[in-house]
Amino acid sequence: xxxxxxxxxxxxxxxxxxxxxxxxxxxxxxxxxxxxxxxxxxxxxxxxxxxxxxxxxxxxxxxxxxxxxxxxxxxxxxxxxxxxxxxxxxxxxxxxxxxxxxxxxxxxxxxxxxxxxxxxxxxxxxxxxxxxxxxxxxxxxxxxxxxxxxxxxxxxxxxxxxxxxxxxxxxxxxxxxxxxxxxxxxxxxxxxxxxxxxxxxxxxxxxxxxxxxxxxxxxxxxxxxxxxxxxxxxxxxxxxxxxxxxxxxxxxxxxxxxxxxxxxxxxxxxxxxxxxxxxxxxxxxxxxxxxxxxxxxxxxxxxxxxxxxxxxxxxxxxxxxxxxxxxxxxxx
Amino acid sequence: xxxxxxxxxxxxxxxxxxxxxxxxxxxxxxxxxxxxxxxxxxxxxxxxxxxxxxxxxxxxxxxxxxxxxxxxxxxxxxxxxxxxxxxxxxxxxxxxxxxxxxxxxxxxxxxxxxxxxxxxxxxxxxxxxxxxxxxxxxxxxxxxxxxxxxxxxxxxxxxxxxxxxxxxxxxxxxxxxxxxxxxxxxxxxxxxxxxxxxxxxxxxxxxxxxxxxxxxxxxxxxxxxxxxxxxxxxxxxxxxxxxxxxxxxxxxxxxxxxxxxxxxxxxxxxxxxxxxxxxxxxxxxxxxxxxxxxxxxxxxxxxxxxxxxxxxxxxxxxxxxxxxxxxxxxxxxx
Numbered sequence: 001x002x003x004x005x006x007x008x009x010x011x012x013x014x015x016x017x018x019x020x021x022x023x024x025x026x027x028x029x030x031x032x033x034x035x036x037x038x039x040x041x042x043x044x045x046x047x048x049x050x051x052x053x054x055x056x057x058x059x060x061x062x063x064x065x066x067x068x069x070x071x072x073x074x075x076x077x078x079x080x081x082x083x084x085x086x087x088x089x090x091x092x093x094x095x096x097x098x099x100x101x102x103x104x105x106x107x108x109x110x111x112x113x114x115x116x117x118x119x120x121x122x123x124x125x126x127x128x129x130x131x132x133x134x135x136x137x138x139x140x141x142x143x144x145x146x147x148x149x150x151x152x153x154x155x156x157x158x159x160x161x162x163x164x165x166x167x168x169x170x171x172x173x174x175x176x177x178x179x180x181x182x183x184x185x186x187x188x189x190x191x192x193x194x195x196x197x198x199x200x201x202x203x204x205x206x207x208x209x210x211x212x213x214x215x216x217x218x219x220x221x222x223x224x225x226x227x228x229x230x231x232x233x234x235x236x237x238x239x240x241x242x243x244x245x246x247x248x249x250x251x252x253x254x255x256x257x258x259x260x261x262x263x264x265x266x267x268x269x270x271x272x273x274x275x276x277x278x279x280x281x282x283x284x285x286x287x288x289x290x291x292x293x294x295x296x297x298x299x300x301x302x303x304x305x306x307x308x309x310x311x312x313x314x315x316x317x318x319x320x321x322x323x324x325x326x327x328x329x330x331x332x
Numbered sequence: 333x334x335x336x337x338x339x340x341x342x343x344x345x346x347x348x349x350x351x352x353x354x355x356x357x358x359x360x361x362x363x364x365x366x367x368x369x370x371x372x373x374x375x376x377x378x379x380x381x382x383x384x385x386x387x388x389x390x391x392x393x394x395x396x397x398x399x400x401x402x403x404x405x406x407x408x409x410x411x412x413x414x415x416x417x418x419x420x421x422x423x424x425x426x427x428x429x430x431x432x433x434x435x436x437x438x439x440x441x442x443x444x445x446x447x448x449x450x451x452x453x454x455x456x457x458x459x460x461x462x463x464x465x466x467x468x469x470x471x472x473x474x475x476x477x478x479x480x481x482x483x484x485x486x487x488x489x490x491x492x493x494x495x496x497x498x499x500x501x502x503x504x505x506x507x508x509x510x511x512x513x514x515x516x517x518x519x520x521x522x523x524x525x526x527x528x529x530x531x532x533x534x535x536x537x538x539x540x541x542x543x544x545x546x547x548x549x550x551x552x553x554x555x556x557x558x559x560x561x562x563x564x565x566x567x568x569x570x571x572x573x574x575x576x577x578x579x580x581x582x583x584x585x586x587x588x589x590x591x592x593x594x595x596x597x598x599x600x601x602x603x604x605x606x607x608x609x610x611x612x613x614x615x616x617x618x619x620x621x622x623x624x625x626x627x628x629x630x631x632x633x634x635x636x637x638x639x640x641x642x643x644x645x646x647x648x649x650x651x652x653x654x655x656x657x658x659x660x661x662x663x664x665x666x
Contacts, residue, residue, distance in 0.1 A: 058530035058531065058532075059530055167617045167618075169613075169617060170617070197383045197384060197385075197617070197618060198383050198557060198559075198598060198601075199383060199594075199597065199598070199601075199613055199614040199618070199633075200613045200614070200617065201613060202601050202603070202611040202612055202613045203612065203613035204613075205603075205611075206610070206611075206612065206613075224530070224531070226531075226605055227602070227603040227604055227605055228603050230603065230604075230605045230606070230608070231603040231608060231611065254605050254606075255605070255606055264532060265531055265532070266605065268531045268532045268534070268535040269531055269560075269605065270534075270535070270538075270558065270560035270561050270563065270564045271560060271563065271564070271604075272559055272560040272563045272587070272599065272602045272604065273563055273587060274563045274564075274566075274583045274584050274587050275584070277563075277564050277565075278535060278539065278564060281539050281543070282532060282535045282536050282539060283486065283536075284486050284502055284503075284506070284532070284533060284536040
């Protein structure tokens with residue numbers, strides 16, 4: 001996919017994925033099959049323009065694999081990921097440290113993000129010292145307390161407590177605070193609220209919004225939930241079976257969707273209003289289809305508009321005003 | 333006046349755990365369902381909503397009569413009114429329960445799709461259910477009946493000879509629904525039937541459940557934390573908080589005018605596509621069910637707490653024109 005949104009040329013690229021593809025082998029060498037979890041994906045985040053970008057998709061869309069590639073945790077089969085112009089899989093020394101400081105993850109399950117045998121405050125102080133953002137214990141405490149305040153906690157609140165002594169919501173706040181210790185430029189948050197109680201969820205989402213507004217942190221928000229994605233993001237990339245099929249401002253994409261898949265997702269999202277119920281019955285597919293390896297458009301066999309071309313040729317990515325759509329309906 | 337098919341009276345279902353250490357042992361009581369009373373009407377879709385840990389799954393297990401250690405019925409009753417006879421399900425032994433399960437009352441547990449036996453073909457799992465009620469059956473006839481039944485769920489006939497691992501999550505969940513409905517039960521209880529499924533499949537499953545409820549003229553009780561799912565299919569909803577029912581009423585009334593501060597927050601704080609106005613959480617966190625707060629269990633988090641809320645449990649107040657809307661909140665009691 002070509003660079004998608006109009007961007008001022010002067011702004012430097014911070015994190016960029018170019019033609020990133022990730023193929024997993026399943027099963028043995030002889031009888032095994034291939035699964036393309038991420039398929040030729042391009043993404044760009046610019047410096048000096050804090051944004052929330054949502055990656056949305058159903059399970060198996062490749063959104064989590066893509067987030068792990070962007071964090072440098074797994075190396076893609078093909079393509080390049082660069083941070084400040086350097087390939088993140090070739091970083092060494094100070095540059096690698098800089099990348100690790102400036103691009104921080106937030107995980108779905110906060111209980112897995114912390115060492116269960118370590119007190120949370122010790123862990124946070126250790127993080128500050130390890131990343132060398134504090135020279136001594138005193139400075140580390142100051143730094144940790146400051147980041148905890150940002151998420152609505154304080155060092156006093158968490159003193160001497162182990163992870164199991166926290167509620168899920170509190171511990172997720174603490175894990176956001178942990179990510180903030182190094183003052184990152186980018187946070188990559190994979191389903192950060194899907195395990196949080198509904199009554200606490202929006203507070204965590206609001207912390208992400210505050211981060212963008214007050215600390216100029218860009219956030220890649222990975223979720224299956226279109227409603228929170230709409231609430232929190234500026235831009236959105238909709239993924240299907242490893243490919244980005246629609247990309248643009250969240251306002252445009254979610255209120256005036258173009259791709260038939262985005263439309264399907266929005267139609268199936270239950271509206272919290274008994275007066276606005278689904279009218280038609282949705283048809284579920286009968287048998288499993290290997291859409292990952294489809295020759296043409298992977299959505300073709302679920303698409304109401306599919307033509308024979310859709311089954312044979314991969315659709316091109318078309319730019320329509322400020323968004324990109326990968327669909328033959330819009331290709332001339 | 334609607335016909336009542338089941339009534340739950342003053343139900344207390346606690347998890348009683350023995351905590352042992354070298355020096356002492358103690359009993360811990362987790363009051364997952366505490367003094368809950370509820371009526372279920374014939375041929376309705378009743379939704380039970382609430383956050384994780386509010387007791388909604390425990391309540392539906394008790395309604396099914398599935399009481400396994402450490403879950404203990406401390407008090408109360410669940411009575412069914414089936415074809416003129418009254419049945420207190422919590423007093424039945426295992427043999428009697430197995431006679432009414434699937435035939436009169438079916439239960440789709442949470443994560444049901446992973447409860448299918450991985451080493452048996454789907455048709456064998458259907459035979460087990462049918463044979464447990466009708467003894468030996470003609471398998472060829474039964475297979476035809478099963479194929480006809482799963483065809484209603486949009487499943488092809490190949491499914492009957494498949495093993496569970498050959499099916500996708502959405503297909504397995506449809507198999508589970510087919511198993512639960514094959515003997516045409518009067519009541520279907522479904523616990524989080526759409527969790528862990530994709531949105532398109534979720535919609536398919538919810539529509540399938542409500543279609544089965546209509547075709548079988550049965551009652552569907554559906555537990556889900558997803559309040560929007562209730563808005564789509566339920567006739568009546570019950571909101572639980574910390575082991576108690578805080579509000580119950582028709583889905584239209586509850587969404588139009590939620591009364592309990594907790595319900596109001598749950599509905600108003602939902603993010604919606606097309607609306608970016610600021611949403612907030614409720615301060616504090618859900619209480620421990622070992623030591624729930626005195627008085628109203630929501631009072632430590634409630635923005636409208638009165639003195640009485642801290643000491644006295646709120647009574648259930650009837651509101652609305654047809655007296656079918658209940659709220660347990662001091663703000664509405666005189």
